[in-house]
Amino acid sequence: MNFHFSISDDTLESFETSILHGKYHFKDKNLLRRALRGFIFIDTQDEARKVLAMSGNTTVRQILVNQGQERNISVGNIQDVITHVASNSHLHERGIAIGLDPFILKFPGQLGQPAGRVVMATTIEAIIGAVYIDSQKNANDCEAVMAALGLAWPE
Secondary structure, eight states, rough: OOOOOOOOOHHHHHHHHHTTTTOOOSSSSSHHOOOOOHHOOSSSSHHHOOOOOHHHHHHHHHHHHHHHHHHHHOOOHHHHHHHHHTSSHHHHHHHHHHHGGGSSSGGGGGGSSSOOHHHHHHOOOOOHHHHHHHHOHHHHHHHHHHHHHTTTTOO
C-alpha cells in the first residue's frame, strides 16, 4: 500500500505564523513537513522524523542547561527543570495549549481525533530538531522557537 500525504505550503506558512509567531521561517520546508508527520508508518520518512525528534530532544535539554547556568541554578535544580519541561506529558500539554494538533499530519481514519501524548511530544521534539538543522545549528533560533512553543525556563 502506498500512501501519499503532504502538507501544503499555505499550511506551513500558517504554522510559522500562528504556532511559531513568526520567530522562525524554514528555508527547507520539507524539514518542517517531516516534523509534522504525526502518523507512525515504517519507512525512510519515519526514520528521518525520528532523527529530527532525537535532535530536538537533545537541543531542548542543552538549551535548558545553558539557561540554568546563566541563572546560576544548581545542577540538581537544572535536572528537575529538564525532567519536567522535556517530559512527554509536558510536551503534550504544550502542544494542546498552542493549538498544534490541526497541523499534525494524520491518516484519514485519525482525522478529528487529537494526537496522542507520544505523537504530540515527538512532533514538538521533531519541530525543534528541524529548526536546529534548518538554522545550521543556531541555538538562538532554537531557543526562540522553544519560547514560542512555551518551553522556556520557568520563571
